[in-house]
Amino acid sequence: MSDSDTKTLQEYDRKYVWHPFTQMKEWEEEAPVVITRGEGSWLIDNDGNRYLDGVGSVWTNVHGHCHPYINSAIKSQVDRLEHSTLLGLASEKSALLAKKLIEITPIGLEKVFYSDNGSTAVEIGIKMAFQYWRHIGKPEKTKFISFKNAYHGDTIGAVSVGGIDIFHEVFRPLLFPTVQAPSTYCYRCELSTEQNSGRCNKECLDQLEILMEQHACETAALVIEPHLQGAGGMIVQPEGFVSKVRELCNKFDILMIADEVAVGFGRTGYMFACEKESVTPDIMALSKGITAGYLPLAATLTTQKIYDAFLGDYTELKTFFHGHTFTGNPIACASALASLELFEADDLLNRLKPKISQLQSRLESLLELPHVGNIRQLGMIAGIELVKNRETREAFDWAERTGIAVCREARKHGIFLRPLGNVIVIFPPLSISSDEIDFLMDGVEKSILSITGKTD
Numbered sequence: 001m002s003d004s005d006t007k008t009l010q011e012y013d014r015k016y017v018w019h020p021f022t023q024m025k026e027w028e029e030e031a032p033v034v035i036t037r038g039e040g041s042w043l044i045d046n047d048g049n050r051y052l053d054g055v056g057s058v059w060t061n062v063h064g065h066c067h068p069y070i071n072s073a074i075k076s077q078v079d080r081l082e083h084s085t086l087l088g089l090a091s092e093k094s095a096l097l098a099k100k101l102i103e104i105t106p107i108g109l110e111k112v113f114y115s116d117n118g119s120t121a122v123e124i125g126i127k128m129a130f131q132y133w134r135h136i137g138k139p140e141k142t143k144f145i146s147f148k149n150a151y152h153g154d155t156i157g158a159v160s161v162g163g164i165d166i167f168h169e170v171f172r173p174l175l176f177p178t179v180q181a182p183s184t185y186c187y188r189c190e191l192s193t194e195q196n197s198g199r200c201n202k203e204c205l206d207q208l209e210i211l212m213e214q215h216a217c218e219t220a221a222l223v224i225e226p227h228l229q230g231a232g233g234m235i236v237q238p239e240g241f242v243s244k245v246r247e248l249c250n251k252f253d254i255l256m257i258a259d260e261v262a263v264g265f266g267r268t269g270y271m272f273a274c275e276k277e278s279v280t281p282d283i284m285a286l287s288k289g290i291t292a293g294y295l296p297l298a299a300t301l302t303t304q305k306i307y308d309a310f311l312g313d314y315t316e317l318k319t320f321f322h323g324h325t326f327t328g329n330p331i332a333c334a335s336a337l338a339s340l341e342l343f344e345a346d347d348l349l350n351r352l353k354p355k356i357s358q359l360q361s362r363l364e365s366l367l368e369l370p371h372v373g374n375i376r377q378l379g380m381i382a383g384i385e386l387v388k389n390r391e392t393r394e395a396f397d398w399a400e401r402t403g404i405a406v407c408r409e410a411r412k413h414g415i416f417l418r419p420l421g422n423v424i425v426i427f428p429p430l431s432i433s434s435d436e437i438d439f440l441m442d443g444v445e446k447s448i449l450s451i452t453g454k455t456d
Contacts, residue, residue: 006046009034033411038065041432043416051416052440054428058418059230059262060293061429063342070292073338077331086114086328094328097336101299104271104340106280109301113320114328118261119153121285121298122223125257126157127322128283128302129221132255135309135318143215144176145208145222145254148190149183149232152223152259152285161223164232179215181208183229184237187374187385188393200238208245212252221255221283226273227378230262233423234383236376243277255282255306261298265289265339266349266430268379269356282306292339293429297332348430356380358434359426362441369445371452382426384444386452396422405451406444413443424448 014028033051037044041064043051053061063070077093084091098112113128115121126144133141146152146161153159160175162168163183168175182191182204191203212219226242229235249256258281263273267289270276274284283306287298312318326332342348356379363375363382373387386402388394396402403419410417419425428440 004046006034009046033416040064040066041429041436049414051411051414052428052436052443054410054415054417054440054444055425056427056429057293058288059267059427060288060291062265062289062292062339062431063346063348064429064431065293067292067342067431069342070294070335070338073334074294074331077334081330083326083329083331085325087323091328091330091333093330093333093337097328097333098299100337100340101286101301105284105301106272106274106278108280108303109284110304111302111307113300113302113322115298115300115324116296116326116329116332117153117298118259118285118287119155119158120324121261121287121300122152122161122257122259123155123157124300124322125259125283125285125302126161126221126223128300128306128320129255129257131320132306132309133220135312140218141220143179143219145179145181145211145215145219147181147183147224147229149185149229149235150223150225151229151231152225153261167231179211179219181211183232183235184241185229185233185235186238187376202238202241205241205244209248212248212254216252216254219252219254221257222249223257223259225259226263226279226281227268227276228263228273228376228381230381231420233385233420234376234378234381234425236378240277242274242279246277246279246281249282257281257283257285259285261285261287263378263381265292266343266352266379267381267427269349269352270379271343271349273378290339291332291335292342294335294339295329295332296326297329297336346431352380352430355430355432355434355437358437359441362437363426366441366445366448369448369452372448380428380430380432383420384424384426384448386422386424386448398422402451406447409447409450410443413446415440415443415447417444417447 010031034046035043036046041052043053101112144161148163150163152161159168159171161178184204186200227237258274260272264286282303284301291297310318310320366372371386373390374385376383388396403422407417407419
């Protein structure tokens, strides 16, 4: 039996690999799908079975798997330089990418600090904000405002500004306290008594303003996923919410940290979500789609004003003492540069518009299904919330794992999905074709009916 035999790979996986966000007791009893290849929107397992990648390999894939242009850029870079530190040296590809990022991100962002994943990009932003206020003589500004249902990563600082108890509560003793604002979960609004009327009076903004006024003198920054809370359930924020948050941050002298790890690089129909309402944050965290899903890379961008606060004589200890071994890795930066070149060459943002409309139309048709309670979409992102009773909005018990069952059923229709509880996530490569969107949504509809059709 060779090492490439499927059963052998499954055995090795069960015996040696600890998977993220996975109950391994159950995993060890399963025969997992073993992915060995990718082509465009498709993942291919060791036995040749094909699955449309409905979640873009955890929200990272932009141009499809194994795109020849990005492949070529990576191969070329490997032959020139695999890695060189940014501690004491400059690097060709990191310099070129930094210039490009400043050119395409919201006006006012001027400096790029590299790391290797979304959690660290946010963590860096938190540390920058904290240290900034100390440098300008306001050391009392140490707290952070975050949102319920927020997810910003899995490092301790990023978890501290998170708001999903099932992920974060176990680590509470390790976390620093934050001021938590209401989520914009309109379908299950915690503030409004009129949620069934379809009206939104934006009480969450009123509550946020009250919190900011109460805590302004001690608050360093507010951390937000602009326009959409991802892991919280693909929760779309009301029109005007992000621009109002920017206005309030200005009013109360609080830095705004925008976590665009999931929503950046074309995913919302804009290159960056903040552009939708012409907002420039003080700090922006980027990752996932930055390399089109190829390699670990992240960037934390900030303004000249914040950067300047860290300048001083060596003895003043204003240096930002933070770094990662593979900061600005040349191969990762080469893949990011190739991806951004494809955005322009393929006119990707304009070509997304009909796909977004097609996806919207297909999603709206699912509202006719008896157990689809709410559908939330922003660009090429969607969440389909399944409910036990659509009239009362009664949720399926999380222990029933209805979302998981639907996603497993989808594999029978040649689709790979991964849910957020009972929310079915749609997050395909941006390069997905019109026919593939129909294939994806046909399979999603059949899978929902197959599983929830059995429920009274």
